[in-house]
Amino acid sequence: MAKRAWIKAAAYHEAGHAVAAFEHGIRLIDVSIMPDWEGDSFGRVLVDGKRFCRVWGPKKRQAALLHLLAGFAAESKYRGRRNWVGAERDIEHARRLTPQLRAVEPVATAYLLYIIARADAFVAQPRIWAGIEALATELLAREELSGTEAIETIVKGMNALEAV
Numbered sequence: 150m151a152k153r154a155w156i157k158a159a160a161y162h163e164a165g166h167a168v169a170a171f172e173h174g175i176r177l178i179d180v181s182i183m184p185d186w187e188g189d190s191f192g193r194v195l196v197d198g199k200r201f202c203r204v205w206g207p208k209k210r211q212a213a214l215l216h217l218l219a220g221f222a223a224e225s226k227y228r229g230r231r232n233w234v235g236a237e238r239d240i241e242h243a244r245r246l247t248p249q250l251r252a253v254e255p256v257a258t259a260y261l262l263y264i265i266a267r268a269d270a271f272v273a274q275p276r277i278w279a280g281i282e283a284l285a286t287e288l289l290a291r292e293e294l295s296g297t298e299a300i301e302t303i304v305k306g307m308n309a310l311e312a313v
């Protein structure tokens with residue numbers, strides 16, 4: 150993939166995480182597509198506490214799982230294909246959070262495909278996709294946004310869709 154293309158893919162990926170966090174009341178601290186070569190990442194979304202709390206109940210756990218897979222889903226929808234390598238860390242994180250993903254095969258894989266299907270359905274909602282596109286576009290122009298700026302951008306994108 151040409152350089153510009155992977156930057157665009159990263160913007161959609163991080164926007165997917167951020168909109169899922171916003172939609173589920175997870176506090177956004179920072180959204181960035183500045184490459185971190187030492188950390189070997191093309192972008193990141195910082196949410197409250199940086200890590201997901203292990204003592205969360207099932208409802209918050211589902212929201213956290215959706216947040217983790219929404220980056221992969223948004224990038225897939227934008228590119229029209231799966232980037233499994235780019236999602237490795239998110240899936241590893243999801244595995245630590247979710248006992249079902251550590252079950253015996255083929256149960257673990259079936260559960261992973263189930264949560265990916267849910268993340269795909271989440272990002273495909275017109276309102277959500279409008280928020281993701283607005284944030285990805287802004288990220289490509291500015292590289293990094295604070296949580297407050299990210300939320301303003303997401304809301305503006307969602308409202309623009311509703312105004313049509």
Ligand SMILES: [Zn+2]
Pocket residue numbers: 162166217220221236239
């Ligand atoms: Zn990710």
